Amino acid sequence: MYRITAKEELDVRDFFMEVEAPHVARAWKPGQFVVLMIHEKGERIPMSIYYADRETGRIGMFIRRHGKTTFDLWDNFDVGDSLYAVAGPLGTPIEVKHYGNVVFVSDAVCGQAENYATLKAMKEAGNYTISIQTFEDKAHSYPEKFLAKPVADEHYLTTEDGSRGIKGHYLDVLKELIEKDKVDIVFGGGKLGSLKKLAELTKEYGIPTIVTVRQIMVDGTGMCGSCRILYDGEIKFACRDGPMFDAHKVDWDDVIRRDSRFVREQEIAKKHYLESKGVV
Amino acid sequence: MARPKLIKERVPTPERPVEERIKSFVEVNLGYDFASAVKEAERCIQCPPEYAPCIKGCPVHINIPGFLKALRENADNPDEAVKNALRVIWNDNTLPAVTGRVCPQEEQCEAPCVMGKVGDPINIGKLERFVADYAREKGIDEELLGEFIAETDGKGKVAVVGAGPAGLTCALELAKMGYKVTIFEALHEAGGVLMYGIPEFRLPKDILKTELDKLEKLGVEVKTNYIVGKTVTVEELLQEYDAAFISTGAGTPKLLNIPGILLDRIYSANEFLTRVNLMKAYKFPEYDTPIAVGKKVIVIGAGNTAMDAARSALRLGAEVTIAYRRGREDMTARIEEIAHAEEEGVKFEFFLTPVEFIGDENGKVKAVKFMKMRPLEERDSRGKRKIEPTGEYVTLEADTVIIAIGLEPNKILVEASGFETNPDGTLVVDENLMTSIPGVFAGGDAIRGEATVILAMGDGKKAAKAIDEYIRSRRANA
Numbered sequence: 001m002y003r004i005t006a007k008e009e010l011d012v013r014d015f016f017m018e019v020e021a022p023h024v025a026r027a028w029k030p031g032q033f034v035v036l037m038i039h040e041k042g043e044r045i046p047m048s049i050y051y052a053d054r055e056t057g058r059i060g061m062f063i064r065r066h067g068k069t070t071f072d073l074w075d076n077f078d079v080g081d082s083l084y085a086v087a088g089p090l091g092t093p094i095e096v097k098h099y100g101n102v103v104f105v106s107d108a109v110c111g112q113a114e115n116y117a118t119l120k121a122m123k124e125a126g127n128y129t130i131s132i133q134t135f136e137d138k139a140h141s142y143p144e145k146f147l148a149k150p151v152a153d154e155h156y157l158t159t160e161d162g163s164r165g166i167k168g169h170y171l172d173v174l175k176e177l178i179e180k181d182k183v184d185i186v187f188g189g190g191k192l193g194s195l196k197k198l199a200e201l202t203k204e205y206g207i208p209t210i211v212t213v214r215q216i217m218v219d220g221t222g223m224c225g226s227c228r229i230l231y232d233g234e235i236k237f238a239c240r241d242g243p244m245f246d247a248h249k250v251d252w253d254d255v256i257r258r259d260s261r262f263v264r265e266q267e268i269a270k271k272h273y274l275e276s277k278g279v280v
Numbered sequence: 281m282a283r284p285k286l287i288k289e290r291v292p293t294p295e296r297p298v299e300e301r302i303k304s305f306v307e308v309n310l311g312y313d314f315a316s317a318v319k320e321a322e323r324c325i326q327c328p329p330e331y332a333p334c335i336k337g338c339p340v341h342i343n344i345p346g347f348l349k350a351l352r353e354n355a356d357n358p359d360e361a362v363k364n365a366l367r368v369i370w371n372d373n374t375l376p377a378v379t380g381r382v383c384p385q386e387e388q389c390e391a392p393c394v395m396g397k398v399g400d401p402i403n404i405g406k407l408e409r410f411v412a413d414y415a416r417e418k419g420i421d422e423e424l425l426g427e428f429i430a431e432t433d434g435k436g437k438v439a440v441v442g443a444g445p446a447g448l449t450c451a452l453e454l455a456k457m458g459y460k461v462t463i464f465e466a467l468h469e470a471g472g473v474l475m476y477g478i479p480e481f482r483l484p485k486d487i488l489k490t491e492l493d494k495l496e497k498l499g500v501e502v503k504t505n506y507i508v509g510k511t512v513t514v515e516e517l518l519q520e521y522d523a524a525f526i527s528t529g530a531g532t533p534k535l536l537n538i539p540g541i542l543l544d545r546i547y548s549a550n551e552f553l554t555r556v557n558l559m560k561a562y563k564f565p566e567y568d569t570p571i572a573v574g575k576k577v578i579v580i581g582a583g584n585t586a587m588d589a590a591r592s593a594l595r596l597g598a599e600v601t602i603a604y605r606r607g608r609e610d611m612t613a614r615i616e617e618i619a620h621a622e623e624e625g626v627k628f629e630f631f632l633t634p635v636e637f638i639g640d641e642n643g644k645v646k647a648v649k650f651m652k653m654r655p656l657e658e659r660d661s662r663g664k665r666k667i668e669p670t671g672e673y674v675t676l677e678a679d680t681v682i683i684a685i686g687l688e689p690n691k692i693l694v695e696a697s698g699f700e701t702n703p704d705g706t707l708v709v710d711e712n713l714m715t716s717i718p719g720v721f722a723g724g725d726a727i728r729g730e731a732t733v734i735l736a737m738g739d740g741k742k743a744a745k746a747i748d749e750y751i752r753s754r755r756a757n758a
Contacts, residue, residue: 023503023505023506023511023512024511027510027511027512032510037468041560041566041567041568042568042569043559043567043568043569043570044468044559044569068565068568069568084468085468085504085505086505087466087467087468087504087505087506087507087511088505088507088510088511089507089510089511090507090510218551218554218555218559218569219466219467219554221466221507221531221690221692222531222532222690222691222692223531223532223533223550223554223690224533224548224550224551224554225532225533225535225547225548225550225551226547226548226551228535228541228542229542230542235535235537235541235542240691240692254542257544257643258542258544258643261544261545261572262570262572264572265564265570265571265572266570268564268565268570269564269565269568269570272565273565
């Protein structure tokens with residue numbers, strides 16, 4: 001069992017959780033993820049890593065209250081409780097080396113976690129690091145201490161309605177940075193639709209772009225093929241061959257469509273859960 | 281003394297009626313009771329063990345005449361009879377409730393049975409299953425386990441990678457010899473394909489779990505959620521353990537490289553069965569993992585996995601058709617599983633090769649286009665009739681497709697560890713099942729590509745012996 005050691009609200013929808021998983025913490029490298037099961041009847045869900053601390057054996061994660069499992073996790077699991085399974089680290093680590101000016105962008109929970117974790121590693125490898133974190137509005141933005149600000153050389157926070165930080169999306173800020181000629185590579189995460197636009201933007205400027213491709217997974221080890229994507233004309237598994245891929249080679253329309261495969265079932269599960277809690 | 285009369289016909293085992301079983305995942309075959317088991321065991325003519333063809337036909341060489349003899353010798357004392365029979369089986373196979381259910385007996389122990397020449401071969405599988413089930417229900421296995429617990433003092437430590445049939449067998453055999461064994465399992469539960477692949481109606485999970493309880497009782501430690509190659513490397517394992525056994529199976533599904541493969545509701549059999557069996561999606565939303573299945577399901581393939589997927593889909597309320605590119609005689613599934621699938625209403629279409637998945641406007645599959653095939657007189661190296669395309673096509677409607685055309689070895693471990701591999705991705709091993717890395721042995725589908733549970737178990741057993749010899753000789757020379 002994997003004990004929860006910290007839990008904190010990030011905004012009205014996302015939360016931070018720290019869990020004891022020494023087997024993961026000792027081996028984790030930037031770009032890798034974990035698979036969680038909250039209890040024996042739970043589903044297996046992939047989760048990005050915010051940090052992995054070898055010394056304490058703990059991993060931090062950003063989690064969105066989105067479906068049944070994550071509502072259940074927020075509502076019913078507190079510090080001192082344990083998760084049923086934490087498997088990992090999974091996926092292929094990204095290549096941490098000197099690229100020059102490295103920009104990290106994100107506009108949703110998994111990207112925000114990686115903005116901290118991978119950016120930190122890139123900075124240690126001697127890169128000049130820039131982080132652009134986008135939130136919908138002030139209520140959906142994270143406290144300062146959970147931003148990549150303390151580790152990045154340059155940090156931009158944007159909200160789509162301008163209620164905090166710069167008004168706009170990371171795509172707008174990135175475009176300005178690119179035009180100032182200071183971007184050697186971009187790492188991105190977050191909403192799939194934005195990643196598609198990101199791919200289009202950086203392709204135009206010929207800037208290498210590596211992004212996290214979120215796909216529905218079961219085992220996370222390449223066994224089930226659920227997370228298959230079309231990549232450079234070939235089938236790749238997001239769990240095993242990714243989750244980070246060259247954004248310019250991903251077939252985004254297919255990825256976006258496959259991401260909504262279980263929407264109907266997700267809604268049934270959520271409704272069932274909320275009814276059982278007497279919420280609906 | 282008069283020669284005992286040969287009884288040509290098997291004592292049958294009852295099965296749950298079709299109309300009842302297609303509505304649930306409860307086990308189909310109901311098994312023997314003691315009286316009928318003894319009656320069936322009495323049909324055995326007791327070939328001497330050094331000759332018995334059934335023992336030779338069994339990949340783990342269970343002393344079959346021996347356990348049948350034990351069963352009928354104490355016909356007036358069922359508990360004693362079963363205990364003695366179980367002791368004989370456990371000497372060679374510690375998972376009889378599993379093998380009694382999932383082995384292709386008709387190709388192994390039962391195929392060469394002498395009784396088969398004059399009538400039905402002895403129903404060895406069902407008898408093995410009976411012994412295991414009776415022992416479990418009466419707590420006899422619990423009692424007997426004590427006899428198999430060995431002193432583990434300083435003999436050595438072995439790491440087993442993967443808790444499927446090969447790994448479990450290797451671990452249990454080594455534990456019986458007195459080794460300290462740790463199994464590293466990537467999923468949250470041990471069992472491997474027995475857990476995620478084989479449905480409840482063939483191998484109930486609570487029965488499997490009781491078999492797995494033996495691990496702990498024999499001192500085997502199981503570390504779940506450990507992905508060797510990621511969580512820990514083989515190199516690191518060798519620093520702590522005297523030897524390692526790789527039994528990671530053939531974890532990666534083969535997908536069809538044809539248009540439309542990314543459409544929704546096209547599953548690999550692995551995904552479909554893992555959702556249903558391991559994650560209990562058939563109990564959704566009581567269990568959190570869903571499975572989206574429509575009304576018309578096409579399963580592509582004709583092995584046991586295809587039958588399992590088809591029968592599972594049927595139980596989820598769908599109309600199911602199995603499409604196979606060869607003919608009926610070349611289906612690779614067990615006869616019993618094909619028969620069960622047919623009885624339950626699964627339809628079969630032969631000589632059809634899928635060429636395209638056709639989707640609707642929402643990206644969901646709505647039909648499969650097949651090329652019609654024609655059988656030839658010639659046979660291939662596996663004895664299967666060769667086929668050729670006819671140039672004619674047929675399109676079958678389907679709102680869900682399950683691809684069960686086979687597996688290839690999972691690359692995670694191999695890529696991370698630098699093993700020498702064959703062109704098909706399986707690990708290269710020598711005659712003692714040792715890989716290209718000294719002290720690291722391998723077995724099961726990781727070296728075979730794709731085979732049966734019992735062949736994997738046979739490898740596990742053989743590797744356990746080789747590992748024992750390896751560790752001893754290393755210690756003697758140290």
